[in-house]
Amino acid sequence: MKPRILVVDGYTKNAREELMAGGATVAAEQYVRMLTTLNSNIQCDILFPSDPGSLLPLGTQLSTYDGIAWTGCSLTVYEKSIEVQAQIDFARECFRAGVPGFGSCWAAQIAVVAAGGSCQANPNGREMGFARKISLTPEGRGHPLYEGKSTVFDAFISHVDEISHIPSGTTVLAGNSFTPIQAVAVHWENGVFWGLQYHPEYDLNEMARLTWCRIDKLIGLGFFLDRDAGENYVRLLEALHQDQSRYDLAWMLGIDEDILNIQVRQMEVKNWIDRLVIPTMVARGRG
Numbered sequence: 026m027k028p029r030i031l032v033v034d035g036y037t038k039n040a041r042e043e044l045m046a047g048g049a050t051v052a053a054e055q056y057v058r059m060l061t062t063l064n065s066n067i068q069c070d071i072l073f074p075s076d077p078g079s080l081l082p083l084g085t086q087l088s089t090y091d092g093i094a095w096t097g098c099s100l101t102v103y104e105k106s107i108e109v110q111a112q113i114d115f116a117r118e119c120f121r122a123g124v125p126g127f128g129s130c131w132a133a134q135i136a137v138v139a140a141g142g143s144c145q146a147n148p149n150g151r152e153m154g155f156a157r158k159i160s161l162t163p164e165g166r167g168h169p170l171y172e173g174k175s176t177v178f179d180a181f182i183s184h185v186d187e188i189s190h191i192p193s194g195t196t197v198l199a200g201n202s203f204t205p206i207q208a209v210a211v212h213w214e215n216g217v218f219w220g221l222q223y224h225p226e227y228d229l230n231e232m233a234r235l236t237w238c239r240i241d242k243l244i245g246l247g248f249f250l251d252r253d254a255g256e257n258y259v260r261l262l263e264a265l266h267q268d269q270s271r272y273d274l275a276w277m278l279g280i281d282e283d284i285l286n287i288q289v290r291q292m293e294v295k296n297w298i299d300r301l302v303i304p305t306m307v308a309r310g311r312g
Contacts, residue, residue, distance in 0.1 A: 027066040028306050035075055037099075055096070087124055091124070093124050126218035129226060130223070134186060194213055208293075219301070230266040
């Protein structure tokens with residue numbers, strides 16, 4: 026049997042179209058690519074809960090799935106719009122169904138809020154590009170999410186909000202000086218969710234295209250002096266994506282195997298598949 030995973034992409038239709046217009050890949054497609062690269066047997070369905078009338082694929086229910094993977098999103102979890110509340114409610118349904126969850130950025134925030142925690146705007150502002158020196162907590166060092174991972178590492182990142190209060194049953198697994206909570210394990214009702222604030226699904230090209238889409242905002246925030254500087258940064262990312270043997274570019278960008286080695290970059294996702302998704306499939310008699 027093949028593990029079946031539901032990919033939940035919280036972006037609105039307009040936000041997805043904006044990213045595609047800038048050459049970025051839709052978040053759900055990035056997740057599907059990552060999951061099926063890590064395990065070619067995985068089958069994925071996609072749900073866009075911000076789209077009006079969005080439903081699970083015909084003939085499925087939450088118990089159909091062995092895992093639920095949530096992407097990032099440009100919405101703000103503490104602004105109680107219809108789209109946000111619908112996703113919080115759906116996350117609670119996923120917990121109650123006992124399907125193991127995983128996700129990045131917005132996903133970790135949604136899981137925490139669904140379980141009774143809270144989020145806020147990061148007082149340090151936007152963390153963009155590469156999260157530096159993410160360090161495992163003592164609990165993180167012994168957690169299966171981080172089996173085989175270095176205790177300190179860098180990762181792709183893009184966010185302005187952060188988890189500010191963890192609910193009962195949640196463990197902080199990693200953090201850095203910019204964002205104290207970079208990873209959590211959330212246990213609530215029947216379910217468990219492993220959430221990252223950073224983005225293992227990104228690669229250099231996706232970061233380049235995301236930067237291009239956000240370039241005017243990033244100039245306003247002081248990340249780039251002007252548009253020429255921003256466009257040059259995008260070109261550096263794209264050039265290194267095309268030829269990862271370019272030590273000069275990696276040195277200029279300050280990145281190493283944490284970013285360049287896909288096995289290292291996506292180890293947490295592989296651990297989720299191996300330690301939660303496949304055992305769930307077997308326990309339900311599908312393996």
